[in-house]
Amino acid sequence: MEHINWIHNIPFFSIFLAMLCGIITALVKNGKVAFKIHSTMVFIVFIMSVILLLSVVKNNEIFTFMMGHFPAPWGNELRAGPLEALMAVTFSLVMLLTVSGGAEFVFKDVVEEKQSLYFIMLNALFGSMLALVYTNDIFTAYVFIEVNTIASCALIMAKGTPQSMVGTTHYLVISLLGSGLFLLGLCILYSITGHLLFPQMKEAILEIIKTDQYRLPLLVVTGFMFIGIAIKSALFPFHSMLPGAYLAAIPTSSGILSGLVLKSYIILGIKLIYCVFSAEVMHTLKITEVLFVFGLAGMVMGSVYAIRERKMKRMLAYSSVAQIGYIYMGIGMGSRVGMTAACFHILAHAITKTLLFLCCGSFVENSGGKEKIYHMRGAALRNPLAGIGYTVGALSMIGVPLLAGFISKIYFATASVYSSGKMAAVLIVLGVSMVLNALYFLPSVIAIWTPEKGKENKPNFSVSPLFAVSIVGFVILNFVLGIFYRPITRIIQMSIELLAQ
């Protein structure tokens, strides 16, 4: 058995471990035990992904893993390279920190006998996100999109309030629209290419472009698939499900949904661009241009909606819409530099938005359950740690130097130089959007640090240790990404070179 390459087994192990834990948790009655199982699982996956990342970066390789006895066009396949490994590391790290920091919200808001069910959904969601990252087969991607949709809806409705039911219904309807479009595109794509695995599909599509047969179906398919993914990841005109759902859900769920779930679909989209449709085909079909325009529109409109909002969680949700716009703008630039910036922003937004949602959950709790920013005056004084976390997160989103958000904006600006004809648009919208970001984040930061008149604002240092660890972890991560960003961008550049081969 010496010829087994254990490192190549890591993607398979991580997905199956997550799904297995999801199944086993159904037997557990106690929420605390389920929480322990979940965190142990995520921690193991984190360690494995770090090993995988180090190995693929060292060998500069992308490898495929055969799921079963049958090779590529007949059986399922997984595929891992530096990008996949980096995303798996980020997802597991953010998941670990968010769930350990947000565990108290879960234990407080979910009915006791249903807490273990909540963790089943978390495990399954984590497994499906890993599968979306690692997959090399478009049908596997669709099946895991289904798993992902069900699990995320369950996470929103876990609170059990009527409001969360309304939010879930809205989220479910729009999500299913996205899945439906993706499935429709998949069926047509299969009938014109005859394959389901990425590399074989890519060859068939290049053939189609060459012979000019089935040109219209190809265009429609690309449109359907990317509209499907855009709906799933809440690109600007399709964002309407986010605010209601995030407002009604437990802060932990909101953090995971906006920080990770939306990103897993974008990663799938990036893999589709490079491994199925190839950058040239995307360019000839003008899909990148469409994504670029919607990205720009999202950057501005998301911020404008956020300025009008008075409830903090809804404001954060609209801010997510704006940030997703940034990522799509990077993808839409159509250059590898733009893609690097987009991938970096995925990481930056994942660690920042989860931090903001966790802190916001804590503010709501110590302001007597009121959601409006107006009622949160002095909330940061009552819980200084969450206040510092929120401030750091907000500054990072605005793009203050030394923080993660600044680096991604620098990269976007640099990338615009390399894409002809888009430079002016990118720079102008980037500037406008940064000002708008500051316009809604700064008032909320000022509000939470202003003491409430006529009320005692006693600082409360007795936060739970797990919450403290997670907030401190996120803040440190933010600074690390903002200062020592070089190795990470180098990994991203390398992985995009490898993907585009």
Place this chain on the structure above:
Amino acid sequence: MEEKKKLWKHIKAWVDGEEVILDADKYIITRSKKVKKDWRRQFSVETIKGNTKLYGFLSVAISALFIGIMLSVVNDLPEFGNPSNPVDNEVMERYLESGIEETGAVNFVAGMILDYRAFDTFAEANVLFLAVMSVVLLLKKDKQNYSEKEERENREDDFFDENEKRPILKIGGKILAPLIILYGIYVVLNGHLSPGGGFSGGTIIGAGLILYASAYGQKKMQTFFTFRTFTLICVGGLLTYCACKSYSFFTGANHVGFEIPKGIPGNILSAGFILPLNICVGLIVACTMYGFYALFTKGDI
């Protein structure tokens, strides 16, 4: 001047994160009325009257556009059944020509979904499991979604189940339910030999269970099928599936050997893991079907 002061006030209040109140008197009057706000925005035809025309027009336009696009795409798609279609490639060829040899299953579909592409089917079984768990999360009775009225209705239902005659349903259920379940088991067990398999057989078994439950009531069902058995069967099925497939993925991908013997195609004990996997899937599907019925009618299994 007045205007400017107002604007400044506005901005100052907004920076402080306050709600901007310009016409304070009017605001106080409206506020003192205390309109109780309902979180459910009550949509009635009257309130959206202003937009009905626009919405109607837009929905028709978008549907027409979509229909147009789909029709033109269908027109361009390869003709159904044409031998030179892109779908008729080496993938299809191998499935059909060496499927029996490689998977041991006479039913190609079973061979395809449970051996060639078993990973997708694993995820699909998980979808069912998650769906039923979400319904449990949503509908299972707890102290938050408990209402006196529902409880009373349930008690009345139980009373009727026990005391009402309903001879046709009861006798029909008594005769039909075992036959249906037996047929379902047949379809599951022969999944690798004839059309059918875990998904279709499981649905048939589930239908039998639902017929029995609707004839004899939930109480009688609970003598042999409680929430505990439900979870155990689902989890057991999925764990077996997970273990079998982990074994075959691991050995297959790493070329370790130790393959499961395929047996003689056509025998009931053949096709390696496909028979146990079909049984697992069948159990999960049957439980899911019955679970949905029970949860939606009574909020409990």
